[in-house]
Amino acid sequence: MKKSSANQLQDLQYFGEFGGVNPSISDSSTYTFLSAKTMFDTFEGNTEGCYLYSRHSSPSNLYLGEALAALEGTESANVYASGMGAISSVIMQLCNSGDHIVSSRTIYGGTYALLKNFMKKFVIETDFVDITAIEQVEKAICTNTKMIYCESVSNPLLEVADLKALAALANKYNIPLVVDNTFSPLSIKPVDLGADIIIHSLTKFINGTSDCVAGAVCGTAEFCLSLKDVNNGAGMLLGSTLDSLRAASILKNMRTLHIRMQKHSYNAQYLADKFEADGFRVVYPGLKSHSGHEVMKNQMNTSYGFGGLLTLDVGSLENANALMELMQTQKLGYLAVSLGFYKTLFSAPGTSTSSEIPMDEQLEMGLSNGLIRFSIGLDNDIERTYQMMTDCMKRLEITGNSTALNTTRNI
Ligand code: PLP
Numbered sequence: 001m002k003k004s005s006a007n008q009l010q011d012l013q014y015f016g017e018f019g020g021v022n023p024s025i026s027d028s029s030t031y032t033f034l035s036a037k038t039m040f041d042t043f044e045g046n047t048e049g050c051y052l053y054s055r056h057s058s059p060s061n062l063y064l065g066e067a068l069a070a071l072e073g074t075e076s077a078n079v080y081a082s083g084m085g086a087i088s089s090v091i092m093q094l095c096n097s098g099d100h101i102v103s104s105r106t107i108y109g110g111t112y113a114l115l116k117n118f119m120k121k122f123v124i125e126t127d128f129v130d131i132t133a134i135e136q137v138e139k140a141i142c143t144n145t146k147m148i149y150c151e152s153v154s155n156p157l158l159e160v161a162d163l164k165a166l167a168a169l170a171n172k173y174n175i176p177l178v179v180d181n182t183f184s185p186l187s188i189k190p191v192d193l194g195a196d197i198i199i200h201s202l203t204k205f206i207n208g209t210s211d212c213v214a215g216a217v218c219g220t221a222e223f224c225l226s227l228k229d230v231n232n233g234a235g236m237l238l239g240s241t242l243d244s245l246r247a248a249s250i251l252k253n254m255r256t257l258h259i260r261m262q263k264h265s266y267n268a269q270y271l272a273d274k275f276e277a278d279g280f281r282v283v284y285p286g287l288k289s290h291s292g293h294e295v296m297k298n299q300m301n302t303s304y305g306f307g308g309l310l311t312l313d314v315g316s317l318e319n320a321n322a323l324m325e326l327m328q329t330q331k332l333g334y335l336a337v338s339l340g341f342y343k344t345l346f347s348a349p350g351t352s353t354s355s356e357i358p359m360d361e362q363l364e365m366g367l368s369n370g371l372i373r374f375s376i377g378l379d380n381d382i383e384r385t386y387q388m389m390t391d392c393m394k395r396l397e398i399t400g401n402s403t404a405l406n407t408t409r410n411i
Pocket of ligand 1: 180
């Protein structure tokens with residue numbers, strides 16, 4: 001899969017109300033109708049091009065949806081007020097009480113908590129499996145399984161899902177493969193590998209400016225419409241709607257996504273290579289030592305590299321905390337969760353974004369307590385960044401050889 005999907009995005013062109021080069025922003029929650037009959041027909045979902053109420057849809061949200069559908073190569077896309085709004089809408093739409101989900105065990109902590117704890121209220125059970133072991137995934141599928149759920153590159157362990165193999169399995173059991181592609185926009189295009197529904201937290205790389213939360217669901221026109229159904233649509237009825245002003249600003253930021261992804265990947269690959277050579281335990285899909293390297297290579301668009309995320313194990317939580325604080329004071333980035341910002345962001349996932357996952361399960365999945373997750377920024381001079389990071393480590397006496405895996409949590 002070498003073809004660039006950026007071209008489809010590039011082909012989109014809008015004219016604003018007064019000929020502006022950006023589409024006009026729909027600054028309204030509700031819309032007038034010249035005839036009562038048209039309003040009724042619109043409620044029934046029969047009037048193409050008419051807007052009803054902005055929780056259902058708005059011109060600005062449709063523009064952003066169109067760009068996301070072009071990005072992922074799907075028929076349609078809906079936008080949501082957050083990534084979790086998108087995920088919960090998909091789950092509630094596809095599952096009824098008594099249904100079952102097979103999910104990767106290494107997923108974003110919030111999604112894990114939603115599936116493991118919250119969905120119990122609705123008697124929707126999830127089996128968490130090692131997504132890289134296809135036979136384990138198949139074994140977990142039951143007659144009431146309604147989806148296979150995974151992240152293309154997982155948060156925070158950067159496991160790479162073999163989407164082709166998973167799609168074949170989903171197809172065999174006639175269930176959808178739902179893929180959260182937040183970590184690898186443009187690099188991986190799940191629909192080309194057979195995935196059915198693609199989810200994004202737009203909060204991350206796609207928006208890229210860390211100024212809002214937003215989410216998206218990309219899929220068939222039928223599925224996207226079903227989410228908006230006024231009688232049965234989870235998106236419409238749970239109400240996780242994106243504000244039009246935000247949709248317009250995300251659309252503008254999305255135009256530089258292809259350039260940003262290349263730079264994030266270039267910088268992350270550079271640091272991963274250097275730190276691995278220095279003897280650190282680095283996890284980055286672009287390293288030959290990564291267990292998912294070959295799978296990723298076979299399913300990625302090489303123009304965009306292996307992504308902007310890497311993890312570094314510095315041996316203990318004390319080391320991790322001290323290093324992150326020092327790097328922040330040295331202006332190397334921010335001790336903050338999230339990803340996809342122009343500055344590097346770092347956090348210890350075990351005590352932050354994955355803290356919803358019980359400790360024994362964290363350790364079982366390889367989430368060690370000295371692990372730092374880095375979302376590598378767009379630094380212009382990455383060699384200088386490497387030197388500065390190395391200086392911070394030296395000051396704290398953290399060396400490549402001192403970072404043996406420590407699996408006892410000491411907080
Ligand atoms: N999916 C992944 C992979 C994430 O990392 C996150 C958040 O960190 C989410 C979904 C949730 O997105 P949001 O915070 O926009 O609700």
